[in-house]
Amino acid sequence: MAQTDKVRVYGKAQNRTALGIIHAWALAYPNGTLEDLRAAFPNSLNPDKGTKENFILSHEKGTEANWDGYFKEPEEIVLLQDGSQVSVVKMWTKPSFERIVAKAKEYGIVVAEFTEAEKGFGKKxxxxxxxxxxxxxxxxxKKCTCCWIWLLLALIAIAAAVYFFCFYGK
Incomplete structure (x- = not known):
């Protein structure tokens, strides 16, 4: 373990471990946007995914086929600070998984040896x-979107004080 490591991901199955990596990234970069996420983990990491993007907004349909291809359950959705709900692609081949694990290290995210998920209906x-x-x-x-309002109110109060002092203060 390196001094710069922030998060270790333990997963069952490589696609769930990849999902954990993205959740860890969202925790480490709370002001990150979908565009930031796509830049951090570009589509080139996972060319075999069978979908256009590694990440989509959760309300979007992933593919034209019957197979959606994205994690969509509430506990699987990655929530970004700007309110975006992001779905992560499900398909991670061994080479693609190795690439995302290597890329995650750049962000202080390390992966423990993953264990196989239990087999059987309804098990994931x-x-x-x-x-x-x-x-x-x-x-x-938090972005201060109303700072200019406070500044304007302060300027009005100062102007009013100067006006009353100049005309009524004598």
Whole structure:
């Protein structure tokens, strides 16, 4: 484990581990957007995915075929700070999985040896995250969209004070 490692992903099945990597990225970069996510993990990492994009908004249909190709269950959706709900592609071949694991290391995300998911109807793998080296997820910075209103009100108050002082203060 390196000093710069932030999160370790434990997964059952490589596609669920890939999903865990993306959840870890969203925690590490709380102000990240869908475009930031796509830049961090570009489509070139997973050319065999069978879909156009690695990530889509969860309400979008992934393909024209009957197979949607994306994780869509509520616990699988990646929620970004801007409110975007993102679905991650399900198909990760061994070479694509190895590429996303290597790319994740650039962001301090490491992957533990994944274990096979239990076989059988209704059984699916999962993932869990472990924070490393005392790291905790940063809090998303709130954008101050109303700062200009406070500035304008302060200027009006100052102008009113100057007006009353100049004309009525004597």
């Amino acid at each position: 793998g999962g993932f869990r995250l472990e924070y490393l080296n005392g790291w905790t997820p940063p809090v998303a910075k």
